[in-house]
Amino acid sequence: MPDKKLMPSWLSLEEALERLLAFFEPLEREERPLLEAVGQVLAEDIVSPLDVPTVTNSSMDGYAIHAADTSAAGRQTPVTLPVDGYVAAGHVYPHPVAQGHALRIMTGAPIPPGADAVVPFEDTDELEQKEQGAQAIQSVRIYHEAAPGANIRGAGEDVRQGQRVLARGTVIKPATAAVLASLGLVTAPVFRRPTVAILATGDEVVAPGQPLGPGQLYNSNSYGLAALVQSYGAVPKLLGIARDTVEAVEERLAEGMEADLVLTAAGVSRGDYDVVKDVLLRHGEIDFWTVRIRPGKPMAFGALVGTDRRGRPRRVPQIGLPGNPVSALVTCELFARPAILKMLGYTQLARPSVSAVFHGSLTNPDGRRTFARAILERRGDSYHATLSGGQGSHILSALALANALVVLPEERPSLRDGELVQAILLDADIPG
Amino acid sequence: MPDKKLMPSWLSLEEALERLLAFFEPLEREERPLLEAVGQVLAEDIVSPLDVPTVTNSSMDGYAIHAADTSAAGRQTPVTLPVDGYVAAGHVYPHPVAQGHALRIMTGAPIPPGADAVVPFEDTDELEQKEQGAQAIQSVRIYHEAAPGANIRGAGEDVRQGQRVLARGTVIKPATAAVLASLGLVTAPVFRRPTVAILATGDEVVAPGQPLGPGQLYNSNSYGLAALVQSYGAVPKLLGIARDTVEAVEERLAEGMEADLVLTAAGVSRGDYDVVKDVLLRHGEIDFWTVRIRPGKPMAFGALVGTDRRGRPRRVPQIGLPGNPVSALVTCELFARPAILKMLGYTQLARPSVSAVFHGSLTNPDGRRTFARAILERRGDSYHATLSGGQGSHILSALALANALVVLPEERPSLRDGELVQAILLDADIPG
Numbered sequence: 001m002p003d004k005k006l007m008p009s010w011l012s013l014e015e016a017l018e019r020l021l022a023f024f025e026p027l028e029r030e031e032r033p034l035l036e037a038v039g040q041v042l043a044e045d046i047v048s049p050l051d052v053p054t055v056t057n058s059s060m061d062g063y064a065i066h067a068a069d070t071s072a073a074g075r076q077t078p079v080t081l082p083v084d085g086y087v088a089a090g091h092v093y094p095h096p097v098a099q100g101h102a103l104r105i106m107t108g109a110p111i112p113p114g115a116d117a118v119v120p121f122e123d124t125d126e127l128e129q130k131e132q133g134a135q136a137i138q139s140v141r142i143y144h145e146a147a148p149g150a151n152i153r154g155a156g157e158d159v160r161q162g163q164r165v166l167a168r169g170t171v172i173k174p175a176t177a178a179v180l181a182s183l184g185l186v187t188a189p190v191f192r193r194p195t196v197a198i199l200a201t202g203d204e205v206v207a208p209g210q211p212l213g214p215g216q217l218y219n220s221n222s223y224g225l226a227a228l229v230q231s232y233g234a235v236p237k238l239l240g241i242a243r244d245t246v247e248a249v250e251e252r253l254a255e256g257m258e259a260d261l262v263l264t265a266a267g268v269s270r271g272d273y274d275v276v277k278d279v280l281l282r283h284g285e286i287d288f289w290t291v292r293i294r295p296g297k298p299m300a301f302g303a304l305v306g307t308d309r310r311g312r313p314r315r316v317p318q319i320g321l322p323g324n325p326v327s328a329l330v331t332c333e334l335f336a337r338p339a340i341l342k343m344l345g346y347t348q349l350a351r352p353s354v355s356a357v358f359h360g361s362l363t364n365p366d367g368r369r370t371f372a373r374a375i376l377e378r379r380g381d382s383y384h385a386t387l388s389g390g391q392g393s394h395i396l397s398a399l400a401l402a403n404a405l406v407v408l409p410e411e412r413p414s415l416r417d418g419e420l421v422q423a424i425l426l427d428a429d430i431p432g
Numbered sequence: 433m434p435d436k437k438l439m440p441s442w443l444s445l446e447e448a449l450e451r452l453l454a455f456f457e458p459l460e461r462e463e464r465p466l467l468e469a470v471g472q473v474l475a476e477d478i479v480s481p482l483d484v485p486t487v488t489n490s491s492m493d494g495y496a497i498h499a500a501d502t503s504a505a506g507r508q509t510p511v512t513l514p515v516d517g518y519v520a521a522g523h524v525y526p527h528p529v530a531q532g533h534a535l536r537i538m539t540g541a542p543i544p545p546g547a548d549a550v551v552p553f554e555d556t557d558e559l560e561q562k563e564q565g566a567q568a569i570q571s572v573r574i575y576h577e578a579a580p581g582a583n584i585r586g587a588g589e590d591v592r593q594g595q596r597v598l599a600r601g602t603v604i605k606p607a608t609a610a611v612l613a614s615l616g617l618v619t620a621p622v623f624r625r626p627t628v629a630i631l632a633t634g635d636e637v638v639a640p641g642q643p644l645g646p647g648q649l650y651n652s653n654s655y656g657l658a659a660l661v662q663s664y665g666a667v668p669k670l671l672g673i674a675r676d677t678v679e680a681v682e683e684r685l686a687e688g689m690e691a692d693l694v695l696t697a698a699g700v701s702r703g704d705y706d707v708v709k710d711v712l713l714r715h716g717e718i719d720f721w722t723v724r725i726r727p728g729k730p731m732a733f734g735a736l737v738g739t740d741r742r743g744r745p746r747r748v749p750q751i752g753l754p755g756n757p758v759s760a761l762v763t764c765e766l767f768a769r770p771a772i773l774k775m776l777g778y779t780q781l782a783r784p785s786v787s788a789v790f791h792g793s794l795t796n797p798d799g800r801r802t803f804a805r806a807i808l809e810r811r812g813d814s815y816h817a818t819l820s821g822g823q824g825s826h827i828l829s830a831l832a833l834a835n836a837l838v839v840l841p842e843e844r845p846s847l848r849d850g851e852l853v854q855a856i857l858l859d860a861d862i863p864g
Contacts, residue, residue, distance in 0.1 A: 035668070038659050055647050088676070090635030092646050108636050110647035158826060165829065173859075174663055175761055175832040178656025182649070182757065182828060186641040203522030204540050208466075209618040214524050215487050215542035217614070224610025227470050231606055236467070244520070325614065329607055352860070355813055381787055381813075395590060396614060397597065400607040425860070427605075 012410070013334065013369055016291045020301050020335055023317050026345040027192040027260065034177045039233045040190035041345030046166040048183050051156035055110045057089075060151040063102040063124060063140055064115035067148040078125070078141040087112070102140055111152055118151035119144065159183075169347060191345035196229045196336070197256030198222050199239040201249060201267040201276055202323065207241060220396065221265035221328045225321070228332050229263070232340045249279045253318075257308045260343060262316055263336055266323025268300040276300070276320050284318065292410060294368040295327035295393040296334070324393035330371055330405070333426070356383035356406070356423040362391070362415040364408045376404035376423050385423045403427040444842070445766065445801055448723045452733050452767055455749050458777040459624040459692065466609045471665045472622035473777030478598040480615050483588035487542045489521075492583040495534040495556060495572055496547035499580040510557070510573040518568075519544070534572055543584055550583035551576065591615075601779060623777035628661045628768070629688030630654050631671040633681055633699040633708055634755065639673060652828065653697035653760045657753070660764050661695070664772045681711045685750075689740045692775060694748055695768055698755025700732040708732070708752050716750065724842060726800040727759035727825040728766070756825035762803055762837070765858070788815035788838070788855040794823070794847040796840045808836035808855050817855045835859040 011019075029043035058064065065081060073079040081102040087093035089108030096114040097103050105111070105118060121127060123144035129137055159165055165179060172180075172188060180188055200222045208218050219241055226236035239255050242248040249267070256262040267276030268289060277300055280286045286302035300320030308314050319335055321328045338349040356376055364370045374385040385406050389398025404423040408415050415421060443451075461475035490496065497513060505511040513534040519525035521540030528546040529535050537543070537550060553559065555576035561569055591597055597611060604612075604620060612620055632654045640650050651673055658668035671687050674680040681699070688694040699708030700721060709732055712718045718734035732752030740746050751767055753760045770781040788808060796802045806817040817838050821830025836855040840847050847853060 034655050035658055035662060038663065050644065053649060054644060057647060088635060090637070090648060090676075108634075108647070108649070153826075159829075166832070173832065174656050174659035175828060175834070177659040178652040178757055178761060179828050179832045181640045181655035182652035184640045184642075184644065184650045202540075203520060205522070208613045208616045210616075212482065212486060212616065215489060215540070216522060217485060217540070218616045220610040220614035223466050223613035224606050226467055227606035227609040230467060231470065244522075325610055329610060352810075354810070378784070378786070394585075396607060396611050397591075400598070400605065400611045402607070427860070 011288050011291050013291060013293055016288055016299070016301070017335065017338065019287055020319070021338060021342060021349070023303070024339050024342045027194060027343050029189055030192045031187040032190050033187055034180055034185070037172050037188040037190050038174060038177060040172055040188070040193065042166055042168050042170045042172065043189045043191050043345065045164050045168050046180065046183070046185075048159045048161055048163050048165050050184065051161050052159040052182060053153055053155060053157065056155045057108055057110050057153055058105045058118045058151060059107065059153045060118055060120040061106050062118045062120040062151060063142070064097055064105045064111055064118050065102045065142070065146065066097070066099050066115065067117040067146045067150065069100055070117075070119065070142050070144070070146045073142045073145045075143050078143050080139055080141050082139045083137050102142075104137060104140075116148045116152070117146040119146050120151060169345065171346065191343070194234045194260035194340055194343040195237055195258065196234045196340065197237045197239050197259035197262045198225050198229070199242055199249070199252050199256065199262065199264045201242045201244060201264060203244045205241045205266075220325050221321075221323070224325065224329050224396075225263055225265065225332050225336075228329060229336065229340065232337050233344050234261075234340045244275055246275050246278050246282070249275050250283065253279065253283075253304060254306070257304065257306050257314050257316055259316055261336065261339060262304060262318040263321060263332065264318065265321050265328045268298050268320035268322065280304070280318065280320065289320070292368045293331075293334070294364070294370045295324065296322055296331035297368065298322050299331055299335070301335070322393075325396045326373070326393045326399050329399060333405075334371070351424045351426070353407070353422050353424045354383045355420055356385040356404075358406060358415050358419050358421045359384060359386045359417055361417060362387070362406070362408055364410075364413055367410050369410050370408040371405040371424075372408065373398045373402035374404045374406040374423060375402060376425065383423065385421060443720050443723050445723060445725055448720055448731070448733070449767065449770065451719055452751070453770060453774060453781070455735070456771045456774045459626060459775050461621055462624045463619040464622050465619055466612055466617070469604050469620040469622050470606060470609055472604055472620070472625065474598055474600050474602045474604065475621045475623050475777065477596050477600050478612065478615070478617075480591045480593055480595050480597050482616065483593050484591040484614060485585055485587060485589065488587045489540055489542050489585055490537045490550045490583060491539060491585045492550055492552040493538050494550045494552040494583060495574070496529055496537045496543055496550050497534045497574070497578065498529070498531050498547065499549040499578045499582065501532055502549070502551065502574050502576070502578045505574045505577045507575050510575050512571055512573050514571045515569050534574075536569060536572075548580045548584070549578040551578050552583060601777065603778065623775070626666045626692035626772055626775040627669055627690065628666045628772065629669045629671050629691035629694045630657050630661070631674055631681070631684050631688065631694065631696045633674045633676060633696060635676045637673045637698075652757050653753075653755070656757065656761045656828075657695055657697065657764050657768075660761060661768065661772065664769050665776050666693075666772045676707055678707050678710050678714070681707055682715065685711065685715075685736060686738070689736065689738050689746050689748055691748055693768070693771060694736060694750040695753060695764065696750065697753050697760045700730050700752035700754065712736070712750065712752065721752070724800045725763075725766070726796070726802045727756065728754055728763035729800065730754050731763055731767070733767070754825075757828045758805070758825045758831050761831060765837075766803070783856045783858070785839070785854050785856045786815045787852055788817040788836075790838060790847050790851050790853045791816060791818045791849055793849060794819070794838070794840055796842075796845055799842050801842050802840040803837040803856075804840065805830045805834035806836045806838040806855060807834060808857065815855060817853060
């Protein structure tokens with residue numbers, strides 16, 4: 001990072017993001033219980049400690065036999081074999097199956113030595129005997145010739161001991177948790193979830209639940225940012241609200257020195273009370289502070305340099321987000337999300353986006369890339385985007401209704417009804 | 433539900449789903465802290481208790497003035513006004529602004545009586561004076577005529593007291609949490625999250641972390657199902673593993689009588705050891721138990737009738753899922769997910785699906801609707817689906833790799849390379 005001069009830069013989103021992401025790496029490895037690890041990323045390859053299935057077993061309910069004994073069996077020419085016994089999954093039949101004999105076997109039960117095929121119930125007189133009230137079946141008629149290996153799953157057929165089952169970098173989904181459990185694992189080696197400290201600033205900002213004085217407003221940013229950070233898979237830590245003095249901001253930020261990332265909201269513009277940038281200048285390093293985007297032009301990125309509670313030296317990255325609620329949440333999406341995903345070990349850092357037909361009108365007077373709050377829906381095979389409400393950076397309701405951000409590039413001064421546009425998906429469930 | 437006869441039905445997915453969903457309603461209302469309520473659904477309309485903003489305030493850093501005093505002001509003909517004082521956001525200036533006077537005002541600060549417009553710094557000599565080293569500004573030159581109301585946000589301009597801000601049925605997203613906080617709320621009235629009890633059954637099933645005997649396998653279903661249930665927004669409760677006796681299953685299920693839904697895995701087929709259906713027949717009511725789908729044909733739905741720990745009568749819906757891991761997870765997706773979402777108050781119960789070009793080949797020999805595990809990607813404006821691995825119902829790895837289920841309808845015996853198919857999206861992040 002450059003030195004402590006506060007040079008107002010004027011960066012493109014790509015330049016800003018590249019500088020910011022260079023600061024982050026996947027965090028250290030930890031072992032997490034499977035259910036808590038969903039959404040985290042494997043920090044190492046998973047090699048199977050066992051064969052799956054562990055032993056050769058039956059894939060059907062039926063009779064384990066020697067295949068050769070069934071040659072020429074047919075509906076009119078059944079082969080009748082004495083039934084020696086009976087084995088269910090989870091149990092081991094203690095004898096081999098002799099030539100000319102059958103063993104009644106249930107799905108998943110180990111195939112005893114001797115037997116080399118399973119004849120399913122429907123190819124025998126099992127059901128007829130049951131319907132006639134037979135309690136234990138003494139002998140069975142086989143109506144169909146069995147090929148050697150029929151209805152048998154070999155040991156290690158699914159997974160071989162020593163085989164790499166999952167690669168480092170795999171995102172753990174519910175089915176991945178099931179795969180890990182099937183190997184006998186109760187924890188997964190994953191990159192640690194980052195802790196993200198969140199500080200709101202402003203003399204006018206009051207915590208929800210408290211009475212509101214004239215000219216004051218409730219702290220919505222901390223809750224919106226914490227909810228976003230949590231949705232990305234990080235652990236939010238609320239540092240509360242700092243008044244607009246360097247001392248108040250410093251005091252609160254000291255509690256953030258244990259975190260992996262600090263987000264501040266407000267205080268990074270050029271007003272008299274924009275003290276967050278002053279704190280960064282005094283106690284840290286500051287990088288860019290203006291990006292060519294709307295909403296969210298005033299932005300700072302830097303590092304807080306200090307010590308944690310135990311006195312260990314720390315250099316904690318800080319993103320100074322703008323104070324307007326929509327700007328704060330959209331810039332969190334654009335900058336904090338990829339940073340958090342990178343710390344979690346993700347390699348796919350961008351949200352998916354689709355090409356959509358735009359409905360409405362939008363202007364871009366000053367060449368900033370504009371991220372408009374929109375409702376995206378699918379009609380047939382095409383996507384359609386409509387503005388979700390007023391585009392002022394204080395109008396939170398339009399962001400709450402939005403499931404996408406429509407992107408108006410720097411060089412495009414306006415967007416008219418029916419034109420094609422890229423839309424970044426904020427939600428999985430796009431209606432249509 | 434019909435009476436206690438075990439009639440093997442042969443239902444379509446739609447028939448089965450309709451019968452099942454008829455059992456579920458949104459759960460009771462509860463108040464949840466905002467961050468915990470993300471993903472839950474509002475159980476009532478949210479009406480604003482206040483105007484936002486609470487008072488008329490400045491939308492720019494500048495000077496509050498009487499607009500009439502700036503008439504004919506221009507770069508060559510500035511108007512000079514004495515500056516009476518200074519007010520920042522969160523503070524209230526205690527005097528009116530007199531005609532012919534100016535008040536230095538910061539973004540968000542309340543407009544005092546008298547003033548009816550704000551002239552931004554850039555339309556004054558503020559910067560020139562600062563550059564010349566002025567500490568406190570005594571008088572200001574105004575270079576631009578201000579219209580009445582300029583750069584002023586009226587009280588209630590965003591939200592009026594008493595206005596319905598969010599409707600019952602709204603899913604709480606991070607930006608919704610911010611909206612609720614902006615109204616001063618610290619909790620949200622939402623439909624309660626369901627608790628889902630999960631029981632694995634089988635003599636051959638062993639808990640991960642324990643040693644494995646011959647012919648045994650690890651319990652992957654409980655972990656996969658719990659992770660899915662959790663991803664839908666419900667609270668999983670693991671009931672462990674029951675051995676294949678009616679008594680063992682009964683004993684474990686007694687612990688599920690506090691739950692809103694019980695999921696069992698295995699024991700619903702027609703084998704000798706499929707005791708889950710016997711328990712449902714003895715202690716509950718049973719509805720369908722075969723659905724024309726692949727994977728997942730053997731399925732049961734019923735209700736456990738009994739009492740909870742405090743002796744209160746309970747009738748707990750139970751979905752008897754098949755035991756094969758892929759079948760268990762796919763039927764959880766198809767049946768438990770919409771049931772859970774309905775209890776959570778969602779109205780959009782189906783996953784989004786898209787039309788995709790199929791790559792590979794797939795057959796459907798017996799007229800069951802087939803849900804094939806596939807990797808979906810976007811190329812340009814079209815989606816492409818490729819099978820993610822073997823389609824056997826024990827091959828979990830293909831499900832773990834999949835981000836979509838390709839749907840082969842009942843009447844379609846096969847699917848060839850290049851044909852169009854519907855794909856159900858399992859993930860938000862479709863690459864492309």
